[in-house]
Amino acid sequence: MTNASHEVAKGPHHASGAAPSALSAHSIVKRFPGVLANDSVDFDVLPGEVHTLLGENGAGKSTLAAMLCGLYQPDSGYITRNGERIALSSPRAGLHHGIAMVHQHFRLVERFTVAENVILGSRDLSYKLNRSELEDKVAAVADSYGLPIEPGATVGELSVGQRQRVEIVKALYQGAEILLLDEPTAVLVPAEVEKLFENVHAMTRAGKSIVFISHKLGEVVEISDRVTVLRNGRVTGHVSGRGAADTKELARLMVGRDIELTTQRASHATGHEVLQIRDLSLTVNGVSVLSDISFNVHAGEMVGIAGVAGNGQRELADTIAGLISPTSGSVAISGSLTTDRGPIHARELGLAYVPEDRLGMGLVPSMSILDNLLLTRDRHIVVDRTTVRPEAARLIEQFEIKANGPDHVARKLSGGNAQKVLLARELSGGRTATKLLVVCSPTRGLDVGAIETVRALLDDARSAGQAILLISEDLDEVMSLSDRIFVLYRGSVVYETPGESAQLSTVGAAMAGLQPEGKS
Amino acid sequence: MNGNIWVLASADSVAIATTLILAALGALFTERAGVLNLGIEGILLTSAISSFLAADSSGSIWLGLIVGSLVGALLAGIHAVLSVVLRANQIVAGLALVIFGTGLANFLGKPAEGKTVTTIIKPLSFGPLSDIPLIGPIVFRQDPITYASIVIAIVSSLYLFRSRPGLELRATGDDPATVDAQGLSVASIRIRYTLFGGLLVGLGGSWLMLAQSAAWHQAATTNGVGWIALALVVFAGWRPMRLIFGAILFGFTLQLPFTLQAEQITFIPSALMQMLPYLATLIALIALSRPSTRNKLGAPKSLGIPFVRDER
Ligand SMILES: Nc1ncnc2c1ncn2[C@@H]1O[C@H](COP(=O)(O)OP(=O)(O)OP(=O)(O)O)[C@@H](O)[C@H]1O
Ligand SMILES: [Mg+2]
Numbered sequence: 160m161t162n163a164s165h166e167v168a169k170g171p172h173h174a175s176g177a178a179p180s181a182l183s184a185h186s187i188v189k190r191f192p193g194v195l196a197n198d199s200v201d202f203d204v205l206p207g208e209v210h211t212l213l214g215e216n217g218a219g220k221s222t223l224a225a226m227l228c229g230l231y232q233p234d235s236g237y238i239t240r241n242g243e244r245i246a247l248s249s250p251r252a253g254l255h256h257g258i259a260m261v262h263q264h265f266r267l268v269e270r271f272t273v274a275e276n277v278i279l280g281s282r283d284l285s286y287k288l289n290r291s292e293l294e295d296k297v298a299a300v301a302d303s304y305g306l307p308i309e310p311g312a313t314v315g316e317l318s319v320g321q322r323q324r325v326e327i328v329k330a331l332y333q334g335a336e337i338l339l340l341d342e343p344t345a346v347l348v349p350a351e352v353e354k355l356f357e358n359v360h361a362m363t364r365a366g367k368s369i370v371f372i373s374h375k376l377g378e379v380v381e382i383s384d385r386v387t388v389l390r391n392g393r394v395t396g397h398v399s400g401r402g403a404a405d406t407k408e409l410a411r412l413m414v415g416r417d418i419e420l421t422t423q424r425a426s427h428a429t430g431h432e433v434l435q436i437r438d439l440s441l442t443v444n445g446v447s448v449l450s451d452i453s454f455n456v457h458a459g460e461m462v463g464i465a466g467v468a469g470n471g472q473r474e475l476a477d478t479i480a481g482l483i484s485p486t487s488g489s490v491a492i493s494g495s496l497t498t499d500r501g502p503i504h505a506r507e508l509g510l511a512y513v514p515e516d517r518l519g520m521g522l523v524p525s526m527s528i529l530d531n532l533l534l535t536r537d538r539h540i541v542v543d544r545t546t547v548r549p550e551a552a553r554l555i556e557q558f559e560i561k562a563n564g565p566d567h568v569a570r571k572l573s574g575g576n577a578q579k580v581l582l583a584r585e586l587s588g589g590r591t592a593t594k595l596l597v598v599c600s601p602t603r604g605l606d607v608g609a610i611e612t613v614r615a616l617l618d619d620a621r622s623a624g625q626a627i628l629l630i631s632e633d634l635d636e637v638m639s640l641s642d643r644i645f646v647l648y649r650g651s652v653v654y655e656t657p658g659e660s661a662q663l664s665t666v667g668a669a670m671a672g673l674q675p676e677g678k679s
Numbered sequence: 680m681n682g683n684i685w686v687l688a689s690a691d692s693v694a695i696a697t698t699l700i701l702a703a704l705g706a707l708f709t710e711r712a713g714v715l716n717l718g719i720e721g722i723l724l725t726s727a728i729s730s731f732l733a734a735d736s737s738g739s740i741w742l743g744l745i746v747g748s749l750v751g752a753l754l755a756g757i758h759a760v761l762s763v764v765l766r767a768n769q770i771v772a773g774l775a776l777v778i779f780g781t782g783l784a785n786f787l788g789k790p791a792e793g794k795t796v797t798t799i800i801k802p803l804s805f806g807p808l809s810d811i812p813l814i815g816p817i818v819f820r821q822d823p824i825t826y827a828s829i830v831i832a833i834v835s836s837l838y839l840f841r842s843r844p845g846l847e848l849r850a851t852g853d854d855p856a857t858v859d860a861q862g863l864s865v866a867s868i869r870i871r872y873t874l875f876g877g878l879l880v881g882l883g884g885s886w887l888m889l890a891q892s893a894a895w896h897q898a899a900t901t902n903g904v905g906w907i908a909l910a911l912v913v914f915a916g917w918r919p920m921r922l923i924f925g926a927i928l929f930g931f932t933l934q935l936p937f938t939l940q941a942e943q944i945t946f947i948p949s950a951l952m953q954m955l956p957y958l959a960t961l962i963a964l965i966a967l968s969r970p971s972t973r974n975k976l977g978a979p980k981s982l983g984i985p986f987v988r989d990e991r
Contacts, residue, residue, distance in 0.1 A: 230860070230988075251862020266857040268850045270980075279850055280861025284843050 179242045181206045181368040182227065182258065182337050187236035189222055193563045196222040198392040199236065204337065204368040209359060211371045211379050213413055214389035215606035216575025217561040220372045221263065223389070224339045227370065228260040229253030259330035260339040263574070265322050269315035273297065276314055277329045301328045304361050319468065320351035327358060338362065339370045344378055345604060348467050349634060349667055356382055374606050376406035388412040414608035429642070430458030433595050433626035434479065439488035441474055441650075448474045449485070449650045456595070461617070461627040463641030463658070465634055467670055471650035472630045473515055476599050479628070480512045481505035492595055509594030511585040513601055521581040524570035528555065528562060531569055532584050554583040558612060574604045586616050596620055599630045614640060634667060648672050688938040689931070690816045693825065694891065696930035698723075700828040701883030702908035703915070703922050704835055709755070709876035711839065711917060712869045713852040715983035716758050717773025720905025721780020722877055723884035726751040728788040730885030731895050734796055744824070744885045751881015752874045754780060759873040763866050766985035791895045800824060800890035824886045829923060831879070836919040848872060852979030855986040865986045903957060910963035916977040929959070
């Protein structure tokens with residue numbers, strides 16, 4: 160971000176403490192069965208300010224935001240808007256008061272056009288819809304904030320960053336003065352994050368207030384005017400002034416101890432080839448998804464696959480796991496072909512797999528943590544819960560999973576905690592000793608404390624001689640852990656580099672499809 | 680070959696299509712809101728007998744049509760309560776409605792079995808227009824409800840794709856969480872369109888009774904038209920305009936056995952011909968059961984899935 164944008168964004172409101180807050184929460188309490196999600200939380204945001212909510216997984220950030228926009232109602236406490244007490248009984252009431260939320264999962268109808276999505280729910284439109292008139296109207300709002308969107312495009316065909324922009328335009332179109340952004344950067348690549356931050360600055364310049372939720376400390380420091388830290392539903396710290404906090408301090412406020420993120424690489428010589436991929440190609444419905452991919456992963460080595468989501472990562476992982484049969488080429492684990500043999504065969508050869516889609520493929524949402532664990536453990540006809548229960552309890556403790564115990568239903572976990580359960584199951588080994596670990600976005604949505612744990616565990620697994628394939632959209636993560644890095648773009652490996660000499664700019668450019676100066 | 684018979688057959692196809700269009704439109708509105716109502720057959724039967732009883736006792740066809748339609752909405756209301764308010768499994772609730780509707784119709788129809796309505800809905804005549812060879816009997820000699828059903832389908836298409844509430848309706852079937860986040864009530868939208876769908880199905884059932892059958896026969900009045908309507912919605916890709924043509928095509932197939940018999944064409948067994956619509960239903964249901972084909976056909980994405988705000 161440039162210095163200029165900092166100065167402009169620092170509006171006059173920050174100087175005086177007397178400016179009335181645009182929106183404040185007073186002693187908010189929210190209870191869910193078994194958890195106190197918010198425990199007398201006070202929070203406020205000024206006009207033209209970015210106020211960040213920071214906290215671990217399950218700290219209660221999304222819950223607080225949901226109450227600020229009218230999606231949930233607090234059990235006690237109240238909310239004021241420009242100093243006046245308001246009742247937010249529904250999201251519509253929130254919108255009426257100029258409060259809009261951009262959710263972690265986008266709330267867009269994929270089959271609709273951008274314009275249709277933006278106007279959905281607006282009351283001030285005539286009964287009859289005139290397509291071109293609407294598109295002009297939507298484009299006008301977007302342009303006034305310098306947000307480039309194409310009103311006639313179908314949302315299902317847009318990139319994640321573009322969809323997010325549609326969400327923001329939608330909020331602005333509805334007259335939002337206060338925008339709640341719940342982990343907006345979790346799904347974006349670096350260039351898109353930059354773009355988002357520019358948009359945020361454009362909005363604060365126009366006097367809008369932004370409530371920003373994130374785990375990524377670097378970003379928090381960059382964008383925030385103020386930071387409020389939540390832990391276990393309670394406010395545990397405040398930092399005021401842009402750039403006043405450093406990431407170390409924020410991390411300590413967040414988890415209550417110092418955090419060291421592993422950035423190790425294998426120092427020892429790596430062993431034999433565990434995963435061998437030869438000329439792998441996959442065509443789905445006539446579209447080439449993977450083309451001519453060949454590489455090996457050795458025992459004790461971590462290979463990172465970087466790339467923007469949707470460039471074939473998911474299919475690559477599913478093919479290795481035996482869930483998809485490739486159109487041509489082969490996959491072998493420890494010399495045995497797994498192609499066309501199905502997922503069980505791959506698991507028997509020592510594969511552990513953390514898929515990208517946690518609640519869809521990774522866990523059974525309606526089952527308990529214990530039963531989800533049993534999926535890779537138990538092979539008896541009669542389910543034997545007693546022997547696995549202690550292990551489940553130990554894993555919950557080790558991974559600091561916020562749950563009521565092994566019988567907690569997976570669906571009721573916060574996003575980060577569900578991810579931890581999946582990781583705990585796969586990293587702790589199944590029926591066969593793990594030789595190859597394929598992990599997709601293992602730390603997405605996790606807080607720094609959990610990221611530290613996960614990275615340390617991945618590192619341990621590598622030291623123990625397991626071969627690891629790390630597929631992640633988080634470039635920092637791939638860069639800091641991998642021994643070798645491949646960049647996947649439109650289904651092909653377009654760039655390859657050893658981990659220690661990797662350059663952020665070069666890898667980033669390759670991810671965006673720009674041809675780097677020759678393959679290294 | 681007697682050309683006249685084929686002209687009459689075509690005119691008949693258009694007529695039979697009326698119930699199909701109305702019942703399928705009812706299912707279409709319900710499904711566009713994300714509610715799967717498999718109970719169409721039960722609603723058709725009950726509204727048919729209700730319209731019969733009302734018309735028979737009052738002597739007014741119009742009262743018959745109104746009562747039949749309202750009964751349709753009432754039965755759909757049961758489905759709305761079960762599947763939207765109580766969030767029951769919609770397939771189970773729909774099948775229960777078929778059984779309930781059939782039983783109820785059977786019970787109500789006991790005294791009327793085999794009886795004929797005294798006044799039936801008569802085709803309109805447009806003077807010389809109706810006498811034009813070929814086109815006349817097909818286009819200009821239908822009854823008012825048949826014309827109305829086609830107009831309703833066209834208006835439905837405009838409503839669905841060109842109006843603000845239509846946009847909200849489609850969004851509710853695809854992505855209720857988004858509609859909810861916009862502050863619209865998913866439950867209220869779903870209930871309203873389930874009721875409206877039931878009203879249309881009820882009108883179709885009443886018409887079938889008062890214009891088509893004239894006599895009440897518990898087993899033969901609807902003859903599975905409700906199931907065919909459900910299949911038709913799938914084949915029409917949840918689009919009202921395509922549904923009109925689909926309905927006429929199905930209507931033609933449905934009356935074909937009789938025409939062939941009249942023509943003494945016997946090399947195709949008529950049992951086989953009568954089976955065709957059900958085969959179509961079977962194919963439609965198979966198509967619906969595969970997520971990828973469902974998507975390609977344009978099925979509402981959350982069809983049959985109850986909406987719960989806090990579910991994650
Ligand atoms: N609808 C719900 N029903 C039951 N429990 C819930 C519900 N929503 C949240 N919780 C619980 O409330 C706590 C706070 O959850 P919340 O989603 O606010 O966390 P968060 O800070 O957003 O975490 P994350 O960073 O993982 O998104 C968690 O323990 C979670 O399990
Ligand atoms: Mg959250």
